[in-house]
Amino acid sequence: MGSINVLPDILASQVAAGEVVERPASVIKELVENSIDAGARRITVEFQRGGTRMMRVTDDGSGMDRSDALLCLERHATSKIRQSADLAAITTMGFRGEALPSIASVSRFQLSTRRREDDSGTLVTVTGGKVHDVQECGDAPGTRIEVADLFFNVPARRKFLRGEQTEAANIIQQIEFLAVAHPEIAFTCLRDGREVFRLAATGDLSVRLRDLHGEEFLGKLAPVDSFESHGIGVRGWVAKPGEGRSDRTLQMTFVNGRIIRSPVLSLPLREACDGVLAKGLHPPAVLFFDMDPSAVDCNVHPAKREVRFRDPSTIRTVALQAARSAWGNASPSRQFTPGVGSDPLFPPIISSEWKPADLHSQQELSVHEVESARLGESPASSSHDLSPTGNDGLALSSRFLGQLAGRYLLFEDQESLLLLEVRAARERILYERFLARLTIGEIESQRLLLPEVLTVSAADAAWIEAHADVLHQAGLSAESFGQGSVKVDAVPADAADLPVMEIVVRLVDELRTEGTSSALDQGTREVLASSVSRLAATGGRVPAGEEGARILLRDLLACNLPYATPKGRPTLSQLSPGDLARRFSA
Ligand code: ADP
Ligand code: MG
Numbered sequence: 001m002g003s004i005n006v007l008p009d010i011l012a013s014q015v016a017a018g019e020v021v022e023r024p025a026s027v028i029k030e031l032v033e034n035s036i037d038a039g040a041r042r043i044t045v046e047f048q049r050g051g052t053r054m055m056r057v058t059d060d061g062s063g064m065d066r067s068d069a070l071l072c073l074e075r076h077a078t079s080k081i082r083q084s085a086d087l088a089a090i091t092t093m094g095f096r097g098e099a100l101p102s103i104a105s106v107s108r109f110q111l112s113t114r115r116r117e118d119d120s121g122t123l124v125t126v127t128g129g130k131v132h133d134v135q136e137c138g139d140a141p142g143t144r145i146e147v148a149d150l151f152f153n154v155p156a157r158r159k160f161l162r163g164e165q166t167e168a169a170n171i172i173q174q175i176e177f178l179a180v181a182h183p184e185i186a187f188t189c190l191r192d193g194r195e196v197f198r199l200a201a202t203g204d205l206s207v208r209l210r211d212l213h214g215e216e217f218l219g220k221l222a223p224v225d226s227f228e229s230h231g232i233g234v235r236g237w238v239a240k241p242g243e244g245r246s247d248r249t250l251q252m253t254f255v256n257g258r259i260i261r262s263p264v265l266s267l268p269l270r271e272a273c274d275g276v277l278a279k280g281l282h283p284p285a286v287l288f289f290d291m292d293p294s295a296v297d298c299n300v301h302p303a304k305r306e307v308r309f310r311d312p313s314t315i316r317t318v319a320l321q322a323a324r325s326a327w328g329n330a331s332p333s334r335q336f337t338p339g340v341g342s343d344p345l346f347p348p349i350i351s352s353e354w355k356p357a358d359l360h361s362q363q364e365l366s367v368h369e370v371e372s373a374r375l376g377e378s379p380a381s382s383s384h385d386l387s388p389t390g391n392d393g394l395a396l397s398s399r400f401l402g403q404l405a406g407r408y409l410l411f412e413d414q415e416s417l418l419l420l421e422v423r424a425a426r427e428r429i430l431y432e433r434f435l436a437r438l439t440i441g442e443i444e445s446q447r448l449l450l451p452e453v454l455t456v457s458a459a460d461a462a463w464i465e466a467h468a469d470v471l472h473q474a475g476l477s478a479e480s481f482g483q484g485s486v487k488v489d490a491v492p493a494d495a496a497d498l499p500v501m502e503i504v505v506r507l508v509d510e511l512r513t514e515g516t517s518s519a520l521d522q523g524t525r526e527v528l529a530s531s532v533s534r535l536a537a538t539g540g541r542v543p544a545g546e547e548g549a550r551i552l553l554r555d556l557l558a559c560n561l562p563y564a565t566p567k568g569r570p571t572l573s574q575l576s577p578g579d580l581a582r583r584f585s586a
Pocket of ligand 1: 061
């Protein structure tokens with residue numbers, strides 16, 4: 001007899017209803033978490049076409065007998081929880097017993113599994129939720145689950161998927177998080193048949209971090225000497241003073257081994273950096289918080305991404321202590337000079353600004369021009385012709401050379417080397433478009449298929465409530481949803497690729513920092529446009545081919561003020577033949 005129990009109805013309804021399967025990455029997360037729960041030592045994840053064509057997770061864990069292999073496909077069948085008291089003390093990754101049936105109901109699904117002690121295993125084939133074949137099979141001990149053609153029978157959901165690149169990036173990030181949480185497990189990831197990474201099992205988390213993100217990343221981190229405060233254990237790393245990133249993808253925070261992204265954890269990290277890190281930057285961190293399972297409710301989000309802390313203010317205090325304690329162990333890795341550059345992790349290679357060769361010198365944008373840029377207007381007295389025609393000529397005459405460091409596009413223009421910084425360029429383009437639409441009252445919003453309920457601090461919830469109209473203008477429709485949570489129905493269309501939590505946290509952070517009023521005046525619109533464009537430019541990748549590169553350059557040069565972001569960061573840089581000659585002179 002197997003070990004899976006079917007949850008009684010009452011308990012099943014205590015487990016909030018909801019969908020687990022949003023996108024390929026959420027499928028991978030559920031499958032890998034199941035493998036971890038099954039005691040796997042080695043997990044292999046393969047996927048094709050961003051997971052939309054195929055995903056396969058293979059583990060060497062406990063496996064299941066024939067009856068469990070069938071039972072696990074029934075809703076609320078779980079081996080991990082039997083009565084509602086267990087809900088208060090969950091230590092396994094999964095507990096809702098709804099992942100496998102949900103996934104199997106929207107895909108062509110195959111489960112093959114074998115316990116070490118059994119002579120043969122079981123292969124179950126399910127199509128769109130219907131079990132249509134059960135066979136014996138002779139696979140190695142462990143479990144392999146293959147999910148093909150996700151959402152093949154739910155065209156509306158399929159349409160909701162992002163491009164393959166985005167879905168693939170989400171999958172890889174998801175596996176990275178799980179791999180950081182479990183260095184003792186070997187992970188292999190194959191994308192379209194090609195190896196993305198192969199991580200050996202290790203007892204040393206810093207080895208895992210180095211394998212994933214490189215020696216250099218490790219060098220930027222200061223260790224937190226494990227400590228305990230208010231009954232909460234903390235260990236990990238926080239970036240050295242002055243090290244920052246403009247997004248939070250390298251902020252990995254775990255609560256009881258589960259990856260949890262919450263402003264309750266990220267805001268104190270940011271707060272700790274006030275004065276040493278420029279606005280808009282966030283310290284990378286890898287932090288593990290261990291606390292009594294009853295101090296955190298992980299049953300507020302169907303995909304278990306959000307939690308509700310019983311005592312968020314204590315957790316905030318502890319997170320702040322953690323950052324400060326790390327810095328007791330570290331000397332700043334470089335001097336921070338406010339206003340210089342905007343991303344200390346990526347100092348610009350070249351500082352001389354792009355000067356259009358055939359136009360008047362435009363070495364530096366004047367304050368007035370930057371201000372005009374913020375308004376999305378041409379400078380009142382334009383000394384240089386930046387008309388689309390003139391710029392188009394430039395774009396057409398330049399030759400695309402290639403891309404560099406996943407960040408720059410290189411062009412050759414009249415013997416000069418032209419460098420375009422992709423993110424800054426996108427920011428400028430999106431800013432002008434967004435502001436233009438906003439000015440005519442057009443809101444570009446992407447409705448979520450399922451509203452998301454996020455846990456935020458009470459202060460954030462109150463701010464969101466007071467600024468609902470302003471946020472709505474930005475395309476974010478969010479409403480306070482009782483005690484420290486907000487319900488989000490729609491997000492800015494330009495930023496729709498990003499996780500909802502990130503959109504909300506960054507927009508609210510940024511708008512609040514700017515002192516946004518609740519009135520919808522021009523100043524507010526500019527702040528909105530600037531915030532949304534910065535947010536939206538985060539996720540963008542460097543265009544793959546020449547065509548994409550040219551389009552970006554053309555769109556940039558079609559802007560009113562193409563040479564800097566609304567915040568004044570350069571978008572283009574030029575090395576003239578003179579500059580080059582100087583670099584190579586004795
Ligand atoms: P949950 O993880 O919430 O219990 P799932 O639907 O994800 O629910 O899985 C249902 C059950 O199937 C699990 O409780 C577990 O007993 C079994 N199971 C799923 N995946 C595996 C696996 N890779 N190895 C062994 N057992 C598994
Ligand atoms: Mg599970």
